[in-house]
Amino acid sequence: MTEYELQTLVMEISKKYFGRSFDHNASFNTRLRTTGGRYLLASHNLEFNLKMANLPEFEGIIKHELTHYHLHIQKRGYQHKDLDFKRLLAQVGGSRFAPSLKREQKIWLYRCENEHNIMRKRRVQEGNYRCGLCGGGIHFVGQTGNK
Template sequence: MDNQTLQKRVEAISLESFGRPFRHQATFNSRLRTTGGRYRLADHNLDFNPRMAELPEFDQIIKHELVHYHLHLTHRGYQHRDADFKALLKAVGGSRYAPRLEGNRRSIKRWRYECSSGHIIERQRRFDTRRYRCGRCGGRLTLLNPQEN
């Protein structure tokens, strides 16, 4: 899907679901990673994540951004926490959250320590074993190999 097809799709969904025209630009923005789309307050344009364009929930993502768009232009509560936003989103059938993409998850590095009594301690941050002791028994700690989750 290219930007012209996206523009036509957004305009069609706007007329169909909201009964109002979409008069600004809708484009793909490849810098978006975890979000499905973005409504820009300054120029009223919409950006969409191109990796989510092939998902079956993409129309719901478009509706979500159009809810921001139409509420902001009518001077009503357009933020996620506002009652106007929640009510209109539910009425048009938009998605509240963007779906998770496969491969978007990074593995977390964990540092494993073992105390002299055999307790295993896992931490996300490395620390100096000369300064700290085991919280259970007070034994000395030694660093084991970091584990990838």
């Protein structure tokens, strides 16, 4: 999706669901990681996560940011905790949270006496488990994430 297509899409959704025009700028921000989009209070512009642009939930993300936008411009409660926000979001069918791109998986890291690394998705009993390469005993090193 190009930024031109994004701008057009945001304007269409604004007209169709909010009955109001979107008169500012929508662009992709490549620095957004887990958030789907954000509304910039100072400029009234919207930024979206390019990595979520082809998800089926993307329209819901646009509606979410447009809810912030329209309420803020009308000087109504535009924050997540505000009743105006909750009501309008539900009315237009916007998403409450950004969809997660990939669930974080914890990895348990063990090491044997010959310094071989052994990674397991679940915790194992150190005493019952031997290194697959050398047969040595293992000890627990730590837990890591896959991100």
